[in-house]
Amino acid sequence: MRLVSRKKLAKYAAEQILAGNDAVLEEIAGLLIYEKHEREVDLLVRDIEAELAERGEIVASVESARALDDSTRRKIEQFLASAASDKNSKPKVSLRESIDPTLIGGFKLQTPTATLDATVSKKLNDLRAKKI
Amino acid sequence: MSKIDVTELAKSLREKIAQLEATEGLEDAGVVIRVGDGVAWVHGLSSAGYSEVLEIETDGDTVEAFALNLMEDEIGAVILGGEDKVKAGASVRRKGSVLDVPVGEELLGRVVDPLGRPLDDGPAIKTKKRGLIERPAIGVMGRKSVHEPLMTGIMSIDAMFPIGRGQRELIIGDRQTGKTAIAIDTMINQARQKTGVVNVYVAIGQKLSKIARLVDRLKEEGVMDQTIIVATSPSDAASLLYLAPYAGTAMGEYFRDNGGHALMIYDDLTKHAVAYRQMSLLLRRPPGREAYPGDVFYLHSRLLERSAKLSDELGAGSLTALPIIETQAGDISAYIPTNVISITDGQIFLETDLFYQGIRPAISAGLSVSRVGGAAQTKAVKSVGGNLKLGLSQFRELASFAQFGSDLDDATKAQIDRGQRLTELLKQPQYQPMSVWEQFVSIHAVTGGMFDDVPVSKIKDAQSALLTYLWKNSKDAMRELNKGDKPSDEQLKLIDEATKEIAKGFEE
Numbered sequence: 001m002r003l004v005s006r007k008k009l010a011k012y013a014a015e016q017i018l019a020g021n022d023a024v025l026e027e028i029a030g031l032l033i034y035e036k037h038e039r040e041v042d043l044l045v046r047d048i049e050a051e052l053a054e055r056g057e058i059v060a061s062v063e064s065a066r067a068l069d070d071s072t073r074r075k076i077e078q079f080l081a082s083a084a085s086d087k088n089s090k091p092k093v094s095l096r097e098s099i100d101p102t103l104i105g106g107f108k109l110q111t112p113t114a115t116l117d118a119t120v121s122k123k124l125n126d127l128r129a130k131k132i
Numbered sequence: 133m134s135k136i137d138v139t140e141l142a143k144s145l146r147e148k149i150a151q152l153e154a155t156e157g158l159e160d161a162g163v164v165i166r167v168g169d170g171v172a173w174v175h176g177l178s179s180a181g182y183s184e185v186l187e188i189e190t191d192g193d194t195v196e197a198f199a200l201n202l203m204e205d206e207i208g209a210v211i212l213g214g215e216d217k218v219k220a221g222a223s224v225r226r227k228g229s230v231l232d233v234p235v236g237e238e239l240l241g242r243v244v245d246p247l248g249r250p251l252d253d254g255p256a257i258k259t260k261k262r263g264l265i266e267r268p269a270i271g272v273m274g275r276k277s278v279h280e281p282l283m284t285g286i287m288s289i290d291a292m293f294p295i296g297r298g299q300r301e302l303i304i305g306d307r308q309t310g311k312t313a314i315a316i317d318t319m320i321n322q323a324r325q326k327t328g329v330v331n332v333y334v335a336i337g338q339k340l341s342k343i344a345r346l347v348d349r350l351k352e353e354g355v356m357d358q359t360i361i362v363a364t365s366p367s368d369a370a371s372l373l374y375l376a377p378y379a380g381t382a383m384g385e386y387f388r389d390n391g392g393h394a395l396m397i398y399d400d401l402t403k404h405a406v407a408y409r410q411m412s413l414l415l416r417r418p419p420g421r422e423a424y425p426g427d428v429f430y431l432h433s434r435l436l437e438r439s440a441k442l443s444d445e446l447g448a449g450s451l452t453a454l455p456i457i458e459t460q461a462g463d464i465s466a467y468i469p470t471n472v473i474s475i476t477d478g479q480i481f482l483e484t485d486l487f488y489q490g491i492r493p494a495i496s497a498g499l500s501v502s503r504v505g506g507a508a509q510t511k512a513v514k515s516v517g518g519n520l521k522l523g524l525s526q527f528r529e530l531a532s533f534a535q536f537g538s539d540l541d542d543a544t545k546a547q548i549d550r551g552q553r554l555t556e557l558l559k560q561p562q563y564q565p566m567s568v569w570e571q572f573v574s575i576h577a578v579t580g581g582m583f584d585d586v587p588v589s590k591i592k593d594a595q596s597a598l599l600t601y602l603w604k605n606s607k608d609a610m611r612e613l614n615k616g617d618k619p620s621d622e623q624l625k626l627i628d629e630a631t632k633e634i635a636k637g638f639e640e
Contacts, residue, residue, distance in 0.1 A: 005204045005205055006204075006205040007204050007205055043165065043175050043205075046163075046175065046176065047205075050176075083157075083158050109158075110161070111158070112176075113160060113161070113176060113178070114158040114159055114160050114161050115158070115159055115161035115223060115225075116157065116158050116159065125192050125193070128192055128193075
């Protein structure tokens with residue numbers, strides 16, 4: 001049985017992480033084991049990242065066919081900062097980078113709640129599905 | 133496929149490049165966490181709206197679904213076909229719109245699925261307009277009371293339970309009692325009488341062989357040109373069966389809203405409720421009576437409320453509905469039948485016993501009713517319909533006495549004889565709808581007592597002889613009568629004389 005919804009749990013975890021309370025991860029791990037919801041770790045992490053993003057701590061992953069150069073990286077960070085929901089404070093952006101040659105070209109950007117697929121492979125798929 | 137303009141090749145190619153290079157920016161995205169039985173559970177997309185279309189990415193393609201359960205942690209979305217391609221972990225995007233279908237005259241004569249994709253061999257359907265599948269019903273001020281007849285061509289219905297344009301009249305009965313036959317005859321009659329009413333036949337989970345036979349028949353009768361068929365088979369996903377009547381209604385509403393008249397046939401809403409029950413149970417909504425979800429009444433009420441007669445300001449168009457419900461062993465007090473009976477403006481109840489006695493259409497005169505059609509009945513048929521109803525109800529009351537034999541007074545015997553003749557007269561073969569004058573003349577002959585000496589077994593022959601005679605000798609008068617006005621004394625005299633003349637030839 002679920003004692004608290006995943007969303008509420010993520011909210012609590014984000015607040016505690018930003019407050020510097022390291023023990024929160026242990027608490028959550030204990031709760032997940034108690035509730036037998038260990039399989040939901042990835043979903044919970046996405047929810048926590050979404051809550052963190054709302055509070056100005058954006059974690060995004062970038063997949064690209066080749067390694068990103070500094071200027072592209074900087075542009076992506078600026079783009080994510082400008083797209084943040086809270087316009088008043090300057091958000092902190094961190095990128096998780098990975099390389100996938102099957103994307104052919106371009107990059108795929110994923111934040112906890114949104115995605116931007118600017119890869120050549122996606123465009124080819126769209127063409128195949130006659131979307132363009 | 134569109135033809136490429138060779139003179140504009142460079143321009144077209146540049147446009148394509150520009151389209152390919154355009155990136156839309158950040159889009160809301162979610163992920164499929166589990167999938168099965170036509171339902172995908174999606175994590176993320178917290179901003180998705182109810183009934184919004186979602187696009188699930190599959191290998192090199194996308195599959196559409198629509199969001200029906202919006203919960204705090206996840207969304208339950210019903211997949212619109214192709215669920216085998218959807219995998220857990222697939223990314224999901226919002227389409228930013230609710231479901232819509234192509235609408236317009238281009239659909240006439242076509243067989244389509246609930247998303248407006250062609251199922252016949254015809255070309256791709258390109259319409260100028262699209263209509264929302266879910267749309268609120270027209271308000272009070274946009275309506276007008278039902279006053280124009282929608283002739284079914286079936287004598288017992290037009291005379292006793294008349295249907296008006298904008299009415300919702302339920303056809304209810306057990307399996308194999310002729311429910312669809314009534315609907316088809318009504319469609320055929322719209323073409324024969326050139327009423328201009330567009331037919332939209334929605335097949336919900338019907339066997340494809342049955343739909344194919346129906347299409348052939350409609351083509352044969354020349355009705356297909358003014359008909360749209362929205363077809364779903366039992367092998368389609370429950371989501372498509374659920375959408376079919378709403379999609380068909382959107383197509384019918386186009387004609388209603390443009391000052392035209394359309395007739396909706398939902399064949400049948402029992403299967404629709406069953407498909408919705410399946411979806412609801414898979415979405416883990418709590419089951420209620422007969423395991424149907426709590427909103428199964430709303431499911432049908434919001435659908436049938438869209439049938440209406442519009443006010444003059446809105447173009448005076450109409451959408452008439454003939455929903456069909458299949459009962460089990462004649463039980464009209466089951467959950468779905470009572471719901472739909474209470475929503476509609478009357479019902480035509482078909483009885484198995486009557487069907488097997490050879491009384492076809494097997495309409496039960498006692499349990500059938502039309503609550504608003506009286507105001508819309510043609511004056512000619514109305515003038516004889518009262519006597520018909522009275523004669524039949526007296527017959528029903530007295531029929532049980534008839535079994536006891538000879539101790540009946542002459543008046544009772546006469547009423548029983550009249551009832552038997554009326555019952556015989558109301559038998560009508562399939563695919564032979566009757567026009568107004570044919571109905572008037574036939575009923576008048578029996579209720580007026582002119583066929584009292586014709587043996588019951590010869591009533592149909594006498595009727596057919598009378599109709600042939602009148603059409604041959606007094607075509608203009610019959611055409612005049614067909615306009616629906618109450619017959620003049622002259623017309624009555626002409627008909628009475630002909631009837632008596634014909635009756636003589638059949639007396640024993």
